[in-house]
Amino acid sequence: MSVEGAALGAFAYLIQPLFDDLFSAGSMSGVGWVALAISGVFVLRAVAGFGQRLIVVAVGLKVTTGLQSRLVGHLLSLDLGYFRDTPPGALIERVRGDTLALQGLASNVVMSLGRDTITFVSLLTVMFVNDWRWTLLALIGLPLLVLPVVALQRYIRTTTTASREAAARLSGQLDEMFHGIQSIKLNRLERHETDRFGAEVGHFLKQAIRAQRGMAANPAMIDIIAAAGFVAVLYYGGAQIIAGEKTVGQFMSFFTALALIFDPLRRLSNIAGQLQAGLASLERLYEVLEARPTILPPANPRPVVPGEIRFEDVEFGYEGTPVLRGLSFTAEAERTTAIVGPSGAGKTTVFGLLTRLVDPAGGRITLAGTEIGALDLDGLRDAIAVVGQETALFDTTIAGNIRLGRLDATPEEVRAAAEAASVLEFADALPLGLDTPVGPRGSALSGGQRQRVAIARAMLKAAPILLLDEPTSALDARSEQLVQEALKRLSAGRTTLVIAHRLSTIRDADRILVLDKGRVIEQGSHAELMAANGAYARLEALQSAGVLPPL
Numbered sequence: 266m267s268v269e270g271a272a273l274g275a276f277a278y279l280i281q282p283l284f285d286d287l288f289s290a291g292s293m294s295g296v297g298w299v300a301l302a303i304s305g306v307f308v309l310r311a312v313a314g315f316g317q318r319l320i321v322v323a324v325g326l327k328v329t330t331g332l333q334s335r336l337v338g339h340l341l342s343l344d345l346g347y348f349r350d351t352p353p354g355a356l357i358e359r360v361r362g363d364t365l366a367l368q369g370l371a372s373n374v375v376m377s378l379g380r381d382t383i384t385f386v387s388l389l390t391v392m393f394v395n396d397w398r399w400t401l402l403a404l405i406g407l408p409l410l411v412l413p414v415v416a417l418q419r420y421i422r423t424t425t426t427a428s429r430e431a432a433a434r435l436s437g438q439l440d441e442m443f444h445g446i447q448s449i450k451l452n453r454l455e456r457h458e459t460d461r462f463g464a465e466v467g468h469f470l471k472q473a474i475r476a477q478r479g480m481a482a483n484p485a486m487i488d489i490i491a492a493a494g495f496v497a498v499l500y501y502g503g504a505q506i507i508a509g510e511k512t513v514g515q516f517m518s519f520f521t522a523l524a525l526i527f528d529p530l531r532r533l534s535n536i537a538g539q540l541q542a543g544l545a546s547l548e549r550l551y552e553v554l555e556a557r558p559t560i561l562p563p564a565n566p567r568p569v570v571p572g573e574i575r576f577e578d579v580e581f582g583y584e585g586t587p588v589l590r591g592l593s594f595t596a597e598a599e600r601t602t603a604i605v606g607p608s609g610a611g612k613t614t615v616f617g618l619l620t621r622l623v624d625p626a627g628g629r630i631t632l633a634g635t636e637i638g639a640l641d642l643d644g645l646r647d648a649i650a651v652v653g654q655e656t657a658l659f660d661t662t663i664a665g666n667i668r669l670g671r672l673d674a675t676p677e678e679v680r681a682a683a684e685a686a687s688v689l690e691f692a693d694a695l696p697l698g699l700d701t702p703v704g705p706r707g708s709a710l711s712g713g714q715r716q717r718v719a720i721a722r723a724m725l726k727a728a729p730i731l732l733l734d735e736p737t738s739a740l741d742a743r744s745e746q747l748v749q750e751a752l753k754r755l756s757a758g759r760t761t762l763v764i765a766h767r768l769s770t771i772r773d774a775d776r777i778l779v780l781d782k783g784r785v786i787e788q789g790s791h792a793e794l795m796a797a798n799g800a801y802a803r804l805e806a807l808q809s810a811g812v813l814p815p816l
């Protein structure tokens with residue numbers, strides 16, 4: 266850094282003997298020596314600059330990628346609610362865009378601060394040694410810049426923050442768009458979405474240009490001061506040369522240093538602006554790092570013992586809208602309890618509470634007599650296997666997706682789970698079998714195939730508690746029958762809660778809970794509920810007659 270910075274000072278310094286001693290004396294060998302010295306200075310500068318850039322960029326990249334990993338680790342520890350409130354695109358922009366902005370800034374500032382300060386000082390020394398009056402005259406305007414530069418900082422901070430927010434909205438829109446590509450195509454919304462994106466890009470562009478305008482104003486002001494300095498020295502120094510008080514070599518050496526000093530000065534004046542821009546990104550990263558999960562393991566966690574699940578007067582709501590209103594029920598250990606009820610009754614919410622993705626606002630949820638909030642959180646989630654309505658598959662192979670149920674499972678265990686969930690039925694017909702990639706979010710599989718992979722994953726997990734949310738809704742009649750049999754085998758000896766819209770799939774359940782508006786309005790076995798001739802019996806009659814679609 267210092268070599269690179271000092272090189273320009275040495276270069277400017279060598280100009281004077283070149284003009285005054287060598288040119289006037291006509292010494293060609295002397296010129297050759299100075300040329301050699303100048304070449305040496307530049308080669309040294311090139312080597313030092315290359316090494317410095319490499320080191321600074323490598324360190325910057327290391328810090329940024331480390332920060333990205335830390336951010337992701339932290340994000341994954343946050344509550345589900347955080348992800349509901351912050352769109353995925355905005356989070357991606359923070360993990361990628363904001364850290365990269367910070368990296369650019371760090372590299373620029375470190376390079377500029379080191380190299381440009383040394384260049385500035387060495388050139389200033391050459392100028393002072395040459396003529397301190399000329400130096401003062403050339404740089405007298407600089408203090409005038411202090412106030413405008415300070416005023417600019419606020420502007421840069423606000424505009425950069427707005428531009429980073431606009432970038433996050435852009436990423437959010439792209440994420441939604443590519444996720445919803447099928448709906449876009451089927452509803453012929455390509456044009457509409459392109460226009461919507463265009464409007465957002467336009468907004469981003471406006472903000473980004475405003476931010477750049479602030480950043481570009483600093484060097485522009487330096488240029489104006491530079492011009493004034495040049496003119497003043499030209500007049501004052503020119504007169505001295507004409508009067509014979511100064512030599513052309515002194516003037517050329519000074520002028521070279523003066524011409525070279527404004528470049529590092531421009532970059533140094535930019536640092537404050539860049540810092541403001543970086544702080545805007547840093548602020549957004551801190552917002553993420555400062556977010557704390559509210560669903561935490563207890564200080565002295567109790568070990569998880571499988572057993573009966575009880576909900577006692579459980580209250581829960583989203584942003585003030587109640588979903589569960591005093592929900593009470595018991596799911597007996599090693600038995601199957603079915604939950605039925607109209608859409609929005611709060612059935613899936615029961616699973617969220619049981620797995621502690623959300624915590625209740627009131628009441629108690631116990632497992633084998635212990636409140637689940639007092640249990641070891643990892644142990645609780647290990648004890649539960651969930652097959653949800655939407656299957657989250659990752660862009661790996663079928664086997665890789667099944668193995669997510671238990672990462673240390675052997676290939677034989679994975680294959681056995683695949684067989685039990687009727688995955689082999691379709692996987693064996695594929696050239697790569699279980700090693701077939703499933704595509705992004707499992708897009709290369711059908712809905713029913715994805716569901717079977719999810720069931721295989723739950724089978725591999727072999728947890729004592731099983732939560733099934735409409736596990737066979739995407740299956741055709743034949744696969745459904747196969748999977749139902751597999752689920753029956755799986756749920757034997759496990760505490761199972763199953764949500765179903767088609768009452769025909771849960772007739773064998775040990776107990777059926779009928780949920781409505783966040784409360785249990787009826788419960789019993791299929792036979793008992795039919796005999797009671799209440800809400801369940803009415804729905805059963807309508808569904809079996811085909812009058813009513815499944816609940």
Ligand SMILES: Nc1ncnc2c1ncn2[C@@H]1O[C@H](COP(=O)(O)OP(=O)(O)OP(=O)(O)O)[C@@H](O)[C@H]1O
Pocket residue numbers: 349583588606607608609610611612613614615
């Ligand atoms: N993230 C959320 N933010 C706000 N409200 C929510 C959220 N998730 C669910 N709800 C609301 O909570 C209520 C219960 O939802 P839940 O998913 O438990 O119903 P459900 O009985 O499982 O319905 P379905 O049978 O349609 O799956 C619904 O009215 C829904 O609008």
